[in-house]
Amino acid sequence: MSRFHDPQDPLFKRLNASISFDIRLAPYDIAASRAHARMLAGLGVLDADELTAILGGLDAVAAELESGAFEVHPDDEDVHMAVERRLTELIGPAGGKLHTARSRNDQVATDLALFVRERSAEARRRCAELMAALLELAERHRDWPMPAYTHLQRAQPVYLGHHLLAYFWMLARDAQRFAAAEQAAGAMPLGAGAGAGLNWQVDRAAVAGELGFDSIVPNSIDAVSNRDFALDYLYAAAACATHLSRLGAEIVLWTSEEFGFLRLGDAFSSGSSIMPQKRNPDAAELLRAKAPRIAADLAALLGVTHGLPLTYNKDLQEDKEPLFDAADTIELCLAAAAGMLGAAEFDRERLAAGAADELLAATDLADLLVRRGVPFREAHGVVGGLVREALERGAKLSELSQQDLAKHSAELDLDAVREALTGDRCLESKVSPGGTASDRLAEQLTAAHAALAGLGA
Amino acid sequence: MSRFHDPQDPLFKRLNASISFDIRLAPYDIAASRAHARMLAGLGVLDADELTAILGGLDAVAAELESGAFEVHPDDEDVHMAVERRLTELIGPAGGKLHTARSRNDQVATDLALFVRERSAEARRRCAELMAALLELAERHRDWPMPAYTHLQRAQPVYLGHHLLAYFWMLARDAQRFAAAEQAAGAMPLGAGAGAGLNWQVDRAAVAGELGFDSIVPNSIDAVSNRDFALDYLYAAAACATHLSRLGAEIVLWTSEEFGFLRLGDAFSSGSSIMPQKRNPDAAELLRAKAPRIAADLAALLGVTHGLPLTYNKDLQEDKEPLFDAADTIELCLAAAAGMLGAAEFDRERLAAGAADELLAATDLADLLVRRGVPFREAHGVVGGLVREALERGAKLSELSQQDLAKHSAELDLDAVREALTGDRCLESKVSPGGTASDRLAEQLTAAHAALAGLGA
Amino acid sequence: MSRFHDPQDPLFKRLNASISFDIRLAPYDIAASRAHARMLAGLGVLDADELTAILGGLDAVAAELESGAFEVHPDDEDVHMAVERRLTELIGPAGGKLHTARSRNDQVATDLALFVRERSAEARRRCAELMAALLELAERHRDWPMPAYTHLQRAQPVYLGHHLLAYFWMLARDAQRFAAAEQAAGAMPLGAGAGAGLNWQVDRAAVAGELGFDSIVPNSIDAVSNRDFALDYLYAAAACATHLSRLGAEIVLWTSEEFGFLRLGDAFSSGSSIMPQKRNPDAAELLRAKAPRIAADLAALLGVTHGLPLTYNKDLQEDKEPLFDAADTIELCLAAAAGMLGAAEFDRERLAAGAADELLAATDLADLLVRRGVPFREAHGVVGGLVREALERGAKLSELSQQDLAKHSAELDLDAVREALTGDRCLESKVSPGGTASDRLAEQLTAAHAALAGLGA
Amino acid sequence: MSRFHDPQDPLFKRLNASISFDIRLAPYDIAASRAHARMLAGLGVLDADELTAILGGLDAVAAELESGAFEVHPDDEDVHMAVERRLTELIGPAGGKLHTARSRNDQVATDLALFVRERSAEARRRCAELMAALLELAERHRDWPMPAYTHLQRAQPVYLGHHLLAYFWMLARDAQRFAAAEQAAGAMPLGAGAGAGLNWQVDRAAVAGELGFDSIVPNSIDAVSNRDFALDYLYAAAACATHLSRLGAEIVLWTSEEFGFLRLGDAFSSGSSIMPQKRNPDAAELLRAKAPRIAADLAALLGVTHGLPLTYNKDLQEDKEPLFDAADTIELCLAAAAGMLGAAEFDRERLAAGAADELLAATDLADLLVRRGVPFREAHGVVGGLVREALERGAKLSELSQQDLAKHSAELDLDAVREALTGDRCLESKVSPGGTASDRLAEQLTAAHAALAGLGA
DSSP states (O other): OTTOSSOOOHHHHHHHOOHHHHGGGHHHHHHHHHHHHHHHHHHTSSOHHHHHHHHHHHHHHHHHHHHTOOOOOTTOOSHHHHHHHHHHHHHOGGGGGTTTTOOHHHHHHHHHHHHHHHHHHHHHHHHHHHHHHHHHHHHHTTTOEEEEEETTEEEEEEEHHHHHHHHHHHHHHHHHHHHHHHHHTTEEOTTOTTTTOOSSOOOHHHHHHHHTOSEEOSOHHHHHHOOHHHHHHHHHHHHHHHHHHHHHHHHHHHTSTTTOOEEOOGGGOBOOSSOTTOOBOHHHHHHHHHHHHHHHHHHHHHHHHTTOOSSOOGGGGGGHHHHHHHHHHHHHHHHHHHHHHHTOEEOHHHHHHHHTOGGGGHHHHHHHHHHTTOOHHHHHHHHHHHHHHHHHHTOOGGGOOHHHHHHHOTTOOHHHHHHHTSTTHHHHTOOSTTSSSHHHHHHHHHHHHHHHHHHOO | OTTOSSOOOHHHHHHHOOHHHHGGGHHHHHHHHHHHHHHHHHHTSSOHHHHHHHHHHHHHHHHHHHHTOOOOOTTOOSHHHHHHHHHHHHHGGGGGGTTTTOOHHHHHHHHHHHHHHHHHHHHHHHHHHHHHHHHHHHHHTTTOEEEEEETTEEEEEEEHHHHHHHHHHHHHHHHHHHHHHHHHTTEEOTTOTTTTOOSSOOOHHHHHHHHTOSEEOSOHHHHHHOOHHHHHHHHHHHHHHHHHHHHHHHHHHHTSTTTOOEEOOGGGOBOOSSOTTOOBOHHHHHHHHHHHHHHHHHHHHHHHHTTOOSSOOGGGGGGHHHHHHHHHHHHHHHHHHHHHHHTOEEOHHHHHHHHTOGGGGHHHHHHHHHHTTOOHHHHHHHHHHHHHHHHHHTOOGGGOOHHHHHHHOTTOOHHHHHHHTSTTHHHHTOOSTTSSSHHHHHHHHHHHHHHHHHHOO | OTTOSSOOOHHHHHHHOOHHHHGGGHHHHHHHHHHHHHHHHHHTSSOHHHHHHHHHHHHHHHHHHHHTOOOOOTTOOSHHHHHHHHHHHHHGGGGGGTTTTOOHHHHHHHHHHHHHHHHHHHHHHHHHHHHHHHHHHHHHTTTOEEEEEETTEEEEEEEHHHHHHHHHHHHHHHHHHHHHHHHHTTEEOTTOTTTTOOSSOOOHHHHHHHHTOSEEOSOHHHHHHOOHHHHHHHHHHHHHHHHHHHHHHHHHHHTSTTTOOEEOOGGGOBOOSSOTTOOBOHHHHHHHHHHHHHHHHHHHHHHHHTTOOSSOOGGGGGGHHHHHHHHHHHHHHHHHHHHHHHTOEEOHHHHHHHHTOGGGGHHHHHHHHHHTTOOHHHHHHHHHHHHHHHHHHTOOGGGOOHHHHHHHOTTOOHHHHHHHTSTTHHHHTOOSTTSSSHHHHHHHHHHHHHHHHHHOO | OTTOSSOOOHHHHHHHOOHHHHGGGHHHHHHHHHHHHHHHHHHTSSOHHHHHHHHHHHHHHHHHHHHTOOOOOTTOOSHHHHHHHHHHHHHGGGGGGTTTTOOHHHHHHHHHHHHHHHHHHHHHHHHHHHHHHHHHHHHHTTTOEEEEEETTEEEEEEEHHHHHHHHHHHHHHHHHHHHHHHHHTTEEOTTOTTTTOOSSOOOHHHHHHHHTOSEEOSOHHHHHHOOHHHHHHHHHHHHHHHHHHHHHHHHHHHHSTTTOOEEOOGGGOBOOSSOTTOOBOHHHHHHHHHHHHHHHHHHHHHHHHTTOOSSOOGGGGGGHHHHHHHHHHHHHHHHHHHHHHHTOEEOHHHHHHHHTOGGGGHHHHHHHHHHTTOOHHHHHHHHHHHHHHHHHHTOOGGGOOHHHHHHHOTTOOHHHHHHHTSTTHHHHTOOSTTSSSHHHHHHHHHHHHHHHHHHOO
């Protein structure tokens, strides 16, 4: 930059340079440069030879980057300058024509939008893979009773397949959010120049089409100052990671000796450096632990754009690291979750034992009374009294006698009570749409298959 | 609850009770109870008289709430219990039948979803109002030159209308995000019971239709443990508030003596308690300051659901306060921003003076060289040299002589340079789609009208 | 403010006014006004009668506030204006002299510092109360074995008292952080005026002494723009709440049917609206859920001060709500935690059963080999092999024969192995300082008593 | 780990391994291993030859790490295993004895505490360097008038040196917070083993002394589950970064054409890729932008420990990356800020012009009336009226006539008013302690020198 006499201070360079992390955008930068070069040729800024030279040079730079032969120069401030510098080394002054009719301001926004589009699509694919794994698992365990918990207290029995599908639907929403991020990144910033537009009648729509964008950003200032699409991605990733953290937390619980519902495969377990007996669910713990990290990535970028005047400010350089971190993390977590579940074995007996607790049918007893005309609020009180009596006597509900029942309500008879407490009665009575009864679960599995197919990921 | 001998500890009550804030959900709770009662009548749980009594009682409770006559009882733990308690006081034991076939778990999720639907629609309306205000302002100032800034350094001139439209497009995206939140809250949780489903063949779709939901949640466990729609709302609000914080920051800048671009109306200005001369842009500062608050609301709810096992846990009670706070805050901010802009006056001369700085046409000089065959990178260097020479001599660019120009490049002639530096040349040359040139801006205004109309808010 | 012609817009008023929440600062505001009035009398700005009138008037305002008789006027923008307005109504124009030599800028910072000092001291007291409850509990359960967990897998047995003391030390650090916040709020802002200092030779040190401050802020600009003490409080509260969230999470685990280590008293349990058998640990869940809320309060205020130019900006009005929320929340959580623990009963047998798992002594077997010269890494492998063999044969480690042992290592003999696996051997062998062995635990209890006494709260 | 049959899944390894980032802890890990080995020799676990071999081997590993010759092995899960693996390769089976009487749980906590101690001390040193730079600058500009702003509106004139010292005091508090973090990391975790303590009578105090710790953690469970010291560091860094963000924001403002108060050196300025005239304050913008990043690092670790049961959980592996990021970022920012300020030049005339605005003396006019017996509230109104009249007539306050003054107050005479508006009167009248008057500023500079010396950094 010829305006300046003095070289940049090394400290300033270290603070200012983004090449150490934005080099990752090189494939997008080069793709955008190819389209931009063709557009410049259309404008007459480049002649045919220059265009050929530039396209060839960009291919060469891309090859160097891919092979690892590309050498970052100490003065390469960012990926854009590095690519142009190398291009010009390779093809001579024609390389200096490439930056006509663009600015790093619209260039970086374009690179980042391309990144978000690609990673959103990939995240959606990985959501779909995990959904498929959950669906397969749900079908395989569609008739395994287990206790559902509220407040981590056993509440009512459900089928394990039903429980697993709860995660399926969470991920279906996550996939939608990633799709929204992909769409949000679908308007091309390139062509906005530094912020005011360009001194050239460029065909932005054609460039957009070539790069796979849906449209162009309609305002040049917004084009260079907007990072909403990155926020949308970060939010989608944060919500998804939070879902995975719930899954991770449940797996940690379930693999504990006390619950004993699940055994992770060796391939997804860790030992201890000191305790030879340990079999630790490290992967599940990390699923749990990654959510705050991605939520923090989102918070960071919201914070960076807080109170920022238009148009481009250097602050926006801080958009990349949280975005890259979130993308790497969520993609790995989704894949690891699918792998971990694939290698897990549930313990049918432990699950069933938890589900067999008669107390979990207390709601059913209350509803029995309701069917006999007792208002629910009163029925709830009656059954609460029965529960207390049984617990204090150390008896099961089904061990109470007709006289015991009569003390609490005239509407209770032994046969009906015992029937309500029998076997899978309590599961199969959950017949409301979306409930755990087998027919309802079958409907839900069908719906899940349709949802997965509809995702088309 | 008859299971317990001892009353709750006062400290526990204070920690546990949500009535002080969830009373706000009463209108939704009552609406859902009306639909639920009709469904129970369809099931035969309520007879016609009971249904009439319950619907009348709910009307009475609603009237008490609206008039302020409703008295919260010390034992009212939450809005659901308070409404049922009062209903039963008013109509007798039939009130105790209303809680048949539902749980507070699905009830509160339903109330909250209704809240999110209503507030999302309202936020969208307010986005549209602010967009309309911006659009009107942009049309009125479509030909007022001002400097656009990058790095808060004057970069290139743009029309004020163009600058204001950048905010229009941000808000258009915000409106979309609120629409997504509204849609995410469109699946009704009610009918999931405590989490496993109900012992009743309920017609959830009919209830959903009556309440204005689009569909029902397909999995009972997900229905009671999911708060994604609240997160979606919070994220939409956080992104929107962050946009408003940028607007606020610019207004603060622009009303400073140094910039002097804007004068807020008295109705949106504050004085000082000590300095009689002050005219402070408090509203703009608060727009700036509210973004971290709403981002924190989002972070709080992401944090609450982090690592939370299924299904319902009391932790989810912490969903309401951040949500209510975000809704109140963003709605007020959107309305205040529209009001503030409506009462603001721009200073045409100060804006124009900033735009008239010849240095802002430096890019145009570089492009002039490009048109004469000089590679842009070289042209950039040539003009950088011109700028340095002018600054060091304390001259304007247009005051450089032909000889001065010749020292830097053989391709520069005085006439072309001076023409490039003349009047609005530099604005009208920004002809790329989305650029600030008048014709492009006219297109953009048309597109903005269409976008606003399409919002249908 | 006579500079303005037009009244403030209602929307602006709603956004701008802080009286709805900062009225809470009234006691501090009045205390500071009393000291300020005395200082003004010393300067000669107030004569004796005026001082008497003002002090009497402030007492009357304070009484109205305490009794609830104080009426907020629609034009009362904030607590400072409300108090001055009411004072002037009560005592006439002399009230208008009170704002001499101060600004709301230094006034609000002073009020807030007084608030932080008082709430920090209170939080420290509540930490000490909870520490005392933990210590009492630890002494009572000093010899109850339980399994310690890593990765939620049983790792090694410890005494329950030892485990409980871990929380004691966390809270000791929290108390220190609250002390740091109290100290950070110890420099009085009052006397800085609007930011440049005052046109009066005021005796700030005397005012500070009267208000209980340790010193005065040495720079007037810093005095009005600094909110570090509020951040320090928020951080202390966030760290403390995070500790309580760990305690809450463990109580939720321990009260589950599967763990069964703990039974909360009725006074700290909740029932279910639908499931009569439930006994839910709501208070513990809320302890867990409040941490993200307070962390968000901290994030909000960090965000508000991000990028804020000096000196005072209206943004700083956003300091109060997060601070008040954090103070109310952490104080309630600390008290509720102490109450909940006081009413809890541990189940000695369930705890002991978990601790009796022989696998938890695997490290001791490895160390046995080490004492016989086997490198630990090899010993770890040997015992890992023993564990696998035992698990695959469904046998306990103590059921392995001498031949079995010999297959794995020549250094293992039956007697030594069985002894290592006997009774509390494994607990009492943890003799390193800070370990769980009884003697070490006794030392730790002594140290805890000393730490609590040293807290002097 | 011989408990397992199957190798770890590659996805699991990628998720689980921390070696890519915790290799950075190697120097601390090796230092701790040296002390641990000496302790083991004292216990008799190592004989003299083994100790010599281990110490020599550790030196060799350290040398490999420093030279870059150290090769990470695909199975090196973390730094601890990598160092032990390499040690054993170098010295044979004796290497396998080193892990006696320790666990990775206490080892990693110890490494991290050592890291926090070292980085805290370094951050404190860099705070001191920046404080020294600010102090030098303040002294050099102790008599340069400038406008102080509230609400970004000119409020009252101050000396630039006074303004700069506001940052000095912020940094003094930051240095204190880093000192608190250093102290918090002063209790050694090593010796806690996996969490229950060790089967060995180890002399933890001796090891602590050798490693420079102040004390040992008194509870083995707390030792392995506590990360408070990392939080303390992150909070200190977040508060400091937020202060720097305010400095950055002001520099961005001040280097704008509109303010023109400051010119950054070429060595701390950037050009534009498209606009040859630009001189961008990138470093200042990045100072502003880094605060949300570090605040997010803090939020991430608070989130990770939220609701985490004791003792060690794999989640804690997520402590390192935010900590490392915060340390690198804040150290660079502190150094760059000092460098940038050192190379900056203030524009005395532009600053003075802003300060010369007569309206900034409005408070002085009000105080003039107060001295003549007018209550401040009334005086404030009188001067407000004067200001309005002057503004509406386009006159300066000093241009109002005696008649003009008389219309507003009988207490105002032309001479006194004009004197109050003269020259530096308004600055030198700010005589309250901490005010900007020269004598007060001189006192403050003395206090600042003392504070800096007291820091001893």
